[in-house]
Amino acid sequence: MTAPADDRPAPGGESEPHFTEKKHSPGQTPGGQRDKFGNSFYMRDRAWHPPALTPLYKTSVARSPQRAPLSFATTISEETSPVFGNDVLGPLDNDLIHNFAKDGAGAIGPRIVVYGRVVDEANRPVPNTLIEVWQANAGGRYRHKKEGYLAPLDPNFGGCGRCITDENGWYEFRTVQPGPYPWPNGPNDWRPAHIHFSIFGHAFAQRLISQLYFEGDPMIWQCPIVGTIPTPEAIETLVAKLDMGATIPMDARAYRFDIVLRGKRQTLFENRMEGL
Amino acid sequence: MIRDVTRLKETPSQTAGPYVHIGCTPNFCDIGGVYPHDLGSKLITGDVTGERITIKGTVFDGTGTPLKDALIEIWQADSAGLYNSVNETRGTADANFTGWGRSPGDMDTGEFTFETVKPGAVPFRDGRMMAPHVTFWIVARGINLGLHTRMYFEDEAEANAADPILSKIEHQNRVPTLMARREEDGVYRFDIHLQGADETIFFDV
Ligand SMILES: [Fe+2]
Numbered sequence: 001m002t003a004p005a006d007d008r009p010a011p012g013g014e015s016e017p018h019f020t021e022k023k024h025s026p027g028q029t030p031g032g033q034r035d036k037f038g039n040s041f042y043m044r045d046r047a048w049h050p051p052a053l054t055p056l057y058k059t060s061v062a063r064s065p066q067r068a069p070l071s072f073a074t075t076i077s078e079e080t081s082p083v084f085g086n087d088v089l090g091p092l093d094n095d096l097i098h099n100f101a102k103d104g105a106g107a108i109g110p111r112i113v114v115y116g117r118v119v120d121e122a123n124r125p126v127p128n129t130l131i132e133v134w135q136a137n138a139g140g141r142y143r144h145k146k147e148g149y150l151a152p153l154d155p156n157f158g159g160c161g162r163c164i165t166d167e168n169g170w171y172e173f174r175t176v177q178p179g180p181y182p183w184p185n186g187p188n189d190w191r192p193a194h195i196h197f198s199i200f201g202h203a204f205a206q207r208l209i210s211q212l213y214f215e216g217d218p219m220i221w222q223c224p225i226v227g228t229i230p231t232p233e234a235i236e237t238l239v240a241k242l243d244m245g246a247t248i249p250m251d252a253r254a255y256r257f258d259i260v261l262r263g264k265r266q267t268l269f270e271n272r273m274e275g276l
Numbered sequence: 277m278i279r280d281v282t283r284l285k286e287t288p289s290q291t292a293g294p295y296v297h298i299g300c301t302p303n304f305c306d307i308g309g310v311y312p313h314d315l316g317s318k319l320i321t322g323d324v325t326g327e328r329i330t331i332k333g334t335v336f337d338g339t340g341t342p343l344k345d346a347l348i349e350i351w352q353a354d355s356a357g358l359y360n361s362v363n364e365t366r367g368t369a370d371a372n373f374t375g376w377g378r379s380p381g382d383m384d385t386g387e388f389t390f391e392t393v394k395p396g397a398v399p400f401r402d403g404r405m406m407a408p409h410v411t412f413w414i415v416a417r418g419i420n421l422g423l424h425t426r427m428y429f430e431d432e433a434e435a436n437a438a439d440p441i442l443s444k445i446e447h448q449n450r451v452p453t454l455m456a457r458r459e460e461d462g463v464y465r466f467d468i469h470l471q472g473a474d475e476t477i478f479f480d481v
Contacts, residue, residue: 044421069480190434
């Protein structure tokens with residue numbers, strides 16, 4: 001038997017899938033793997049994302065892996081993922097003001113539209129991908145039995161919604177702006193108003209959960225969970241911008257929130273969309 | 277010639293928080309009437325081909341306490357080794373098998389359960405076969421970036437020994453953390469340890 005292929009250098013001088021525990025300096029994006037078997041996804045820049053252990057966010061202390069993760073180039077197991085068609089969506093799935101409301105009522109709070117575009121790191125749109133969102137009500141209260149905040153539940157607000165990006169990667173949903181809320185961490189920690197996002201992309205490597213914050217909120221810069229992100233530049237990408245141009249007059253203000261998922265390397269000779 | 281186009285930065289991750297179930301499995305946490313059912317609750321949607329198995333497990337923190345607020349997702353090939361995905365180019369996967377499952381864990385114990393089929397082998401980048409495996413993705417309060425790992429099958433010793441990824445792991449004494457144990461007929465246990473002597477090998481992939 002010949003030596004395993006991954007003991008040889010690949011064409012182009014790049015090594016085959018590597019298994020080292022690489023350190024990356026902040027701000028640098030590690031390159032995607034390219035070999036004769038095709039392009040894998042760009043490696044995640046772990047200096048850009050929050051590290052696992054962030055002691056000021058106390059829950060991370062016992063829940064953060066302590067050993068270095070095993071790095072390797074994506075395989076078909078990470079380059080595929082489930083697909084959801086518009087048939088999974090109900091007519092009110094993208095309307096949190098009404099999807100839990102009774103008898104034609106609506107949720108209480110500042111009415112907003114959240115919209116934006118999902119693209120990959122190469123700025124290619126990510127069409128037909130499922131986005132799930134969840135949030136507290138306008139008073140900062142979640143509809144959950146483990147939640148004990150003083151603020152009352154809104155009988156007409158459930159707090160979940162979902163939508164699917166269109167062929168150009170655009171998405172949109174309607175909701176009420178959530179309130180900030182206190183949480184048990186330090187003696188007086190508060191979450192800024194935020195909406196949780198879950199995004200699938202078209203490959204399990206792209207699977208991502210994050211949070212949207214609102215432009216101008218001074219609480220953003222005091223939050224230990226926001227503070228798990230190493231740089232202000234990265235935090236700024238989670239701040240949705242008020243977009244008066246997209247406002248629905250006499251109805252709802254609009255916030256724009258664009259999302260970037262991992263992408264694959266492109267070459268000059270690539271005339272077709274590969275992988276996505 | 278390679279052009280590495282100017283790249284955007286990926287949206288940074290944030291923890292799923294304590295209420296991920298509201299968004300991802302609302303029916304599980306008593307938010308009824310919004311969605312007809314929770315996505316991912318069934319991998320098998322019809323008369324599926326292959327060996328039916330049940331995967332059970334618990335996610336433990338560094339103190340040995342089970343997580344009860346996690347969301348666990350799995351992604352796997354069908355019994356023939358094909359993924360039910362638009363990016364699957366080698367053939368067409370079993371139409372009665374989605375390949376994707378999602379569990380909020382048991383309300384009281386945190387134990388997750390997936391009714392699925394044993395996956396077939398799928399190829400590595402160079403065409404060698406990878407041993408049958410199930411990809412796991414774990415998010416929860418206190419986890420800042422979703423954790424990727426794989427579950428392999430303890431009773432596939434020969435395929436595991438030839439697996440291009442397993443065989444490359446420097447600390448071979450940690451490979452058992454990726455192995456599901458056959459408990460009884462058709463039931464495999466795969467516990468996940470976030471920390472400690474048995475810390476699961478997580479993947480940067
Ligand atoms: Fe939250």
